[in-house]
Amino acid sequence: MAATSMAAALAASLPAPQAAPAPAAPTYEAIPASMSKAIDIEAEIPLTCVQLDGLVVTKILKHSREAPSTTAHGLLLGLDLDGILEVSNSFPLPHHNNDDDDKSAKSIARYQASMLRSLKEVQGDDNVVGFYQATTLGAFFNQTLVDTQAIHQERLRHGGIVIVHDLSQTARGNASFRAFKLTPAFMDAYKKANFSASSLISHRLTFSSILEEVPLKIRTNPLLSSFLGAMAAPSTSSLTGVHPKSATTSALPPSFSVLDLGNTGLTRNLEQIAEAIDSYRTEEGNVAYHSRQIAREKLRADTYVAKRKEENASRVAQGLNPLPEEDISRLFKIPPEPSRLESMLLLGQVDAFAKSLESNASAGLVKMYAARASSGI
Known part of the structure; x- marks a missing residue:
């Protein structure tokens, strides 16, 4: 809720949908054919x-x-x-x-x-x-x-x-x-x-x-693209006696974050998957509980209807008037079928966490093998 x-x-300030006005004779110049696609009224x-x-x-x-x-x-x-x-x-x-x-x-x-x-x-x-x-x-x-x-x-x-x-x-x-x-x-x-x-x-x-x-x-x-390109382009240092490796500088130094071999993200990813699966199992338990309640109430209603039919058949056989039919929905409060939307959303979260884990783990393995090969071990 x-x-x-x-x-x-959040949507209170959005424009409310308005009904289409009744067609009237146009009093304005029609949109040129060359602009009909651009002006999509x-x-x-x-x-x-x-x-x-x-x-x-x-x-x-x-x-x-x-x-x-x-x-x-x-x-x-x-x-x-x-x-x-x-x-x-x-x-x-x-x-x-x-x-x-x-x-x-x-x-x-x-x-x-x-x-x-x-x-x-x-x-x-x-x-x-x-x-x-x-x-x-x-x-x-x-x-x-x-x-x-x-x-x-x-x-x-x-x-x-x-x-x-x-x-x-x-x-x-x-x-x-x-x-x-x-x-x-x-x-x-x-x-x-x-x-x-x-x-x-x-x-x-x-x-x-x-x-x-x-x-x-x-x-x-x-x-902006030209400005970023100029900042990323290496420039020669104007100082004398500078080491050759430091002779060129750049306002935007290269980032080596993609070479990070840390596995902290994988640990957090596994924790998120475990939490999402626990939430999904809890939601499925709630849905199963409500489904059992619905089945129990329906069984009571069906049993009542069958018993009433048998009683009316017995009364008709005895020459008596059958009992009036009663509204079953008023006698038995059968709850509506539970919504499966939350379960679907939780499954979507589990799937997203699993795909993220697959992507990060595969990239991490490639980096580790590359680091091992470069170290000569």
């Missing part, structure tokens, strides 16, 4: 790519590094143009540590609305196109992300997207950014609020079909 209320509060062109500006990348990296926790998140601003979602700006949302989830969600919603209003006053980009979420070890499946993205897909053009930034990959020197949106099958089940076993089977839903990935590319300013 807390995740749902927070997602609803009705959002009819499908989204094919997400383009992140270099400024957005640095803002997300800075916010994720300085955030007090690994759950840093914020809003993305930009414009969709000819099937490409151009993200030109972003701003972080505050993080609250208090226990009052409703109060924190309302505070975040007020901050979001204030930021959008301020950007509009200074003629900045104020069109929300999605949000970003920092994660670690690739495990970004959680209820808050799903609820927030579901609300965005109902209110934003082209449904909006979520950018997932992996902190563990960035720490190893590989900036990881991926774009996702919810699949149509999952959105259909989400709108019906039905994640029972039969619903998952009919929609063919698994943890791998909750989100679909959208191609992402990063756009850098040519001037």
Whole structure:
């Protein structure tokens, strides 16, 4: 409930979906054919790519590094143009540590609305196109992300997207950014609020079909690219009598972090897998308990109905009027079938942790063999 209320509060300042107005005779000049694809007023062109500006990348990296926790998140601003979602700006949302989830969600919603209003006053980009979420070890499946993205897909053009930034990959020197949106099958089940076993089977839903990935590319300013290239280029020292190895310098020295042979990340990865599996087993135990309750109540109801039928048949044989039929739903409170959404999300986390462990372990083995070969042992 807390995740749902927070997602609803975050979306409070988003534009509400409006009904299509009644068609009227146009009194303006039609859009030229050459601009019909670029000016996509009705959002009819499908989204094919997400383009992140270099400024957005640095803002997300800075916010994720300085955030007090690994759950840093914020809003993305930009414009969709000819099937490409151009993200030109972003701003972080505050993080609250208090226990009052409703109060924190309302505070975040007020901050979001204030930021959008301020950007509009200074003629900045104020069109929300999605949000970003920092994660670690690739495990970004959680209820808050799903609820927030579901609300965005109902209110934003082209449904909006979520950018997932992996902190563990960035720490190893590989900036990881991926774009996702919810699949149509999952959105259909989400709108019906039905994640029972039969619903998952009919929609063919698994943890791998909750989100679909959208191609992402990063756009850098040519001037910025030239500046970084000039900083990375080696320059000759102007001092006399300098050692040949120190004769050339660079403002951006090379990083040797990829050569680190430490295994601290693997230990933490294994711990995360164990915790996710324990959470999944606990959730499956809760689902099994509720399923037994449902089966027990259904058995009681079926037994009552069978007994009533036998009694009415006996009364009819004796020439008496049968007893009136009673509403079974009022006599027996059969609980609804438990939701399997949390189980799917936990399976997604286990899968992400396992893939991260596989990638890191394989890279670590290659480094260890390379170090052993170079040492001559």
